[in-house]
Amino acid sequence: MSEALIVGVGMGRFGKYPDTTLADIGWPAVKAAIADAGIDARRIQACYCGSSLGGMMAGQRVLGRIGMGGIPVTNIENACSSSSTALHQAVLAVRAGKYDAVLVIGVEKLTKFGGGVLPLEQEDWEVRMGMAMPALYAMRAARYMHEYGLTREQLARVAVKNRANGALNPVAQMQAPVTEEEVLASRPVADPFTLLQCCPTGDGAAALVVVSAALARQLGRAGVRVAASDLVSGRFVPGFRDMTIPEITLRGAREAYEEAGLGPEDVDLAEVHDAFTIAELIYYEAFGFCGRGEAGAFLDSGATRIDGRVAVNPSGGLLAKGHPIGATGAAQVVEAVQQLRGACGPRQVPGAKVALTHATGGGLTGYDHGACSIHILTR
Amino acid sequence: MSEALIVGVGMGRFGKYPDTTLADIGWPAVKAAIADAGIDARRIQACYCGSSLGGMMAGQRVLGRIGMGGIPVTNIENACSSSSTALHQAVLAVRAGKYDAVLVIGVEKLTKFGGGVLPLEQEDWEVRMGMAMPALYAMRAARYMHEYGLTREQLARVAVKNRANGALNPVAQMQAPVTEEEVLASRPVADPFTLLQCCPTGDGAAALVVVSAALARQLGRAGVRVAASDLVSGRFVPGFRDMTIPEITLRGAREAYEEAGLGPEDVDLAEVHDAFTIAELIYYEAFGFCGRGEAGAFLDSGATRIDGRVAVNPSGGLLAKGHPIGATGAAQVVEAVQQLRGACGPRQVPGAKVALTHATGGGLTGYDHGACSIHILTR
Numbered sequence: 001m002s003e004a005l006i007v008g009v010g011m012g013r014f015g016k017y018p019d020t021t022l023a024d025i026g027w028p029a030v031k032a033a034i035a036d037a038g039i040d041a042r043r044i045q046a047c048y049c050g051s052s053l054g055g056m057m058a059g060q061r062v063l064g065r066i067g068m069g070g071i072p073v074t075n076i077e078n079a080c081s082s083s084s085t086a087l088h089q090a091v092l093a094v095r096a097g098k099y100d101a102v103l104v105i106g107v108e109k110l111t112k113f114g115g116g117v118l119p120l121e122q123e124d125w126e127v128r129m130g131m132a133m134p135a136l137y138a139m140r141a142a143r144y145m146h147e148y149g150l151t152r153e154q155l156a157r158v159a160v161k162n163r164a165n166g167a168l169n170p171v172a173q174m175q176a177p178v179t180e181e182e183v184l185a186s187r188p189v190a191d192p193f194t195l196l197q198c199c200p201t202g203d204g205a206a207a208l209v210v211v212s213a214a215l216a217r218q219l220g221r222a223g224v225r226v227a228a229s230d231l232v233s234g235r236f237v238p239g240f241r242d243m244t245i246p247e248i249t250l251r252g253a254r255e256a257y258e259e260a261g262l263g264p265e266d267v268d269l270a271e272v273h274d275a276f277t278i279a280e281l282i283y284y285e286a287f288g289f290c291g292r293g294e295a296g297a298f299l300d301s302g303a304t305r306i307d308g309r310v311a312v313n314p315s316g317g318l319l320a321k322g323h324p325i326g327a328t329g330a331a332q333v334v335e336a337v338q339q340l341r342g343a344c345g346p347r348q349v350p351g352a353k354v355a356l357t358h359a360t361g362g363g364l365t366g367y368d369h370g371a372c373s374i375h376i377l378t379r
Numbered sequence: 380m381s382e383a384l385i386v387g388v389g390m391g392r393f394g395k396y397p398d399t400t401l402a403d404i405g406w407p408a409v410k411a412a413i414a415d416a417g418i419d420a421r422r423i424q425a426c427y428c429g430s431s432l433g434g435m436m437a438g439q440r441v442l443g444r445i446g447m448g449g450i451p452v453t454n455i456e457n458a459c460s461s462s463s464t465a466l467h468q469a470v471l472a473v474r475a476g477k478y479d480a481v482l483v484i485g486v487e488k489l490t491k492f493g494g495g496v497l498p499l500e501q502e503d504w505e506v507r508m509g510m511a512m513p514a515l516y517a518m519r520a521a522r523y524m525h526e527y528g529l530t531r532e533q534l535a536r537v538a539v540k541n542r543a544n545g546a547l548n549p550v551a552q553m554q555a556p557v558t559e560e561e562v563l564a565s566r567p568v569a570d571p572f573t574l575l576q577c578c579p580t581g582d583g584a585a586a587l588v589v590v591s592a593a594l595a596r597q598l599g600r601a602g603v604r605v606a607a608s609d610l611v612s613g614r615f616v617p618g619f620r621d622m623t624i625p626e627i628t629l630r631g632a633r634e635a636y637e638e639a640g641l642g643p644e645d646v647d648l649a650e651v652h653d654a655f656t657i658a659e660l661i662y663y664e665a666f667g668f669c670g671r672g673e674a675g676a677f678l679d680s681g682a683t684r685i686d687g688r689v690a691v692n693p694s695g696g697l698l699a700k701g702h703p704i705g706a707t708g709a710a711q712v713v714e715a716v717q718q719l720r721g722a723c724g725p726r727q728v729p730g731a732k733v734a735l736t737h738a739t740g741g742g743l744t745g746y747d748h749g750a751c752s753i754h755i756l757t758r
Contacts, residue, residue: 021502022500022502052435053435055498055500056431056432056456056458056499056500056741057456057457057500057741057748057750058456060613060741060749060750061500061502061748063612064613064748069612070611070612070613070614070630071611072611073457073612074455074457074464074467074468074610075455075456075457076453076454076455077437077454077455077456078436079435085453088453089468092472092475092477093471093475095475096471096472096475096477098475120435121434121435121436123400123401123402124440232450232451233438233439233442233448233449233450233451233452234439234443234449235448235449236443236446251449362435362436362439369439369448370439371436371439371452
């Protein structure tokens with residue numbers, strides 16, 4: 001089995017680009033990743049493109065703009081995990097020796113839906129009854145507050161931390177820091193969430209070049225090693241379910257740590273799926289960064305700040321960097337790779353050697369509709 | 380490298396099921412494929428689900444209905460090649476030794492769009508100017524007729540042959556045979572096509588169980604061998620392009636024959652992408668079944684009938700079996716496997732040993748948006 005290394009990353013600033021086509025949102029990230037890898041574009045043998053709502057042939061449309069047609073392109077939809085699943089498949093193909101240079105794209109244009117609630121599946125009875133994502137996570141937050149005494153102020157401080165990180169990230173959609181008071185005073189969305197506790201919608205793209213160890217040597221690139229690449233989907237749990245435990249992430253984390261031969265104590269930074277403030281806290285526990293019910297105190301201790309024990313969402317996370325759904329997984333990996341290279345300037349996690357990325361999505365009825373993809377990267 | 384074998388196939392009748400959910404269209408095919416394979420569903424390790432317009436998490440929604448959540452699910456969008464691309468990825472994973480039992484699903488519900496023209500990408504300028512698929516293929520047909528003297532009657536006879544085959548196929552959407560006169564007298568769609576020269580839209584699902592050679596032995600199944608599994612995407616051709624040459628299929632055919640170590644003379648039956656009558660004729664030539672410009676005469680010779688030299692679309696093809704976009708690639712493979720088993724009753728291709736399947740789609744601007752996936756199966 002060949003080792004898979006990431007040798008090139010690229011992304012543009014996430015934001016709202018209603019007048020730009022999906023292809024034109026996507027190709028600059030691809031060109032940046034290829035230039036970053038120092039690889040001749042003609043050596044790229046295949047492409048896996050993650051997009052959840054991008055429509056037919058998103059990858060071909062992006063590559064068509066820059067004369068990269070011809071190679072096998074596989075478009076992957078796994079909701080918020082779309083481009084991390086694309087990376088998972090790219091890693092599988094490189095490890096198997098099928099290809100030695102693969103391009104991963106994550107691209108999404110949510111402004112094409114004109115703002116407002118995303119077009120979830122009306123065939124899903126929970127969606128039809130109004131269970132949009134903010135409502136689902138609000139229920140999780142309320143339960144967690146009830147069980148563990150988490151306060152509204154602690155919830156708000158997740159947003160404060162991530163917006164502060166985002167203020168240091170030139171590709172973040174939201175670049176203004178916010179105070180705890182501003183978060184709490186922003187307009188209510190689904191109690192206990194105020195607007196600033198929900199990630200923004202937007203457009204964006206990110207791209208990665210994944211190569212075999214042999215090709216990385218040829219290119220003279222050390223690269224970042226993919227120590228674990230995991231994909232799981234939700235499992236139906238009959239009867240009572242504890243909404244404060246993200247079963248899918250817990251299972252994925254266990255598999256990913258095992259594959260990497262590493263544990264939570266080894267992780268220097270983690271880009272986790274903070275679509276809403278409560279999510280980040282729940283994931284501290286799912287990844288074993290702290291114990292059950294301790295997430296609020298763990299946050300308050302400063303352990304997850306850029307200079308803390310495990311920096312969580314140094315990029316700003318979904319709350320600040322933005323969340324163009326299909327682009328998110330790849331964008332998390334862009335941040336992780338740049339952190340492991342020590343190239344993040346003012347938001348650099350000191351001495352980062354092990355990074356974890358986590359994209360999870362979908363998943364309403366009985367949690368069995370979700371997908372979660374976790375990567376552990378090392379230098 | 381382990382060999383990949385198909386040991387289970389399942390599909391229901393293609394048709395219009397507006398009152399059935401995507402999940403409920405999908406799961407019966409999955410259960411049928413698993414029963415056909417004689418495998419315990421808990422041994423299935425991963426799922427690749429092809430769907431072009433099925434919305435978020437199509438595979439998870441299907442599997443959720445029958446308690447098969449938990450396994451990694453990757454949803455794949457490649458327009459008409461969606462589920463053949465899913466098979467391609469499943470074959471890659473089994474050959475690589477990543478999994479030894481993988482489920483492939485193709486599922487689509489086109490009736491959710493209320494009939495009429497499919498929602499192609501408005502960002503594609505050719506689509507915006509009215510270049511729907513019937514118009515594109517009509518231009519190809521007109522050019523081919525001009526170049527090679529193909530007649531309207533010959534075009535119509537493709538539909539007559541495939542509807543006759545479909546009349547022998549219990550899962551075909553269109554089961555009434557039609558005459559040449561009826562085809563020519565049906566209402567005009569895009570000259571030279573009349574309605575009966577265009578495949579119907581509809582809903583449907585097909586599923587496959589792909590296993591390693593070792594597991595096939597354990598299950599006591601001979602299985603059908605995947606001798607070639609190819610995926611290509613379109614390549615931009617500047618300047619004049621000959622619309623009668625499907626560059627993407629030509630390239631894919633060359634790669635697939637090379638991988639299988641076989642040639643056109645070895646193929647006993649082919650399920651090719653006859654979305655419109657002209658398409659089947661053009662593909663005769665692309666696959667080397669006959670020479671350039673000879674497709675009309677080749678059809679008239681009877682060579683592509685069920686008892687001919689190479690049976691083309693014994694299932695009825697897209698024209699009769701139907702074309703729920705994401706389900707088509709997998710459904711072609713269902714037919715090929717059943718033919719190689721000698722299980723097709725009145726439409727059985729005598730002594731079939733080598734089958735080819737071909738799903739190609741997308742692809743407007745400069746042909747660089749397309750995807751084409753070809754499989755060669757042997758017993």
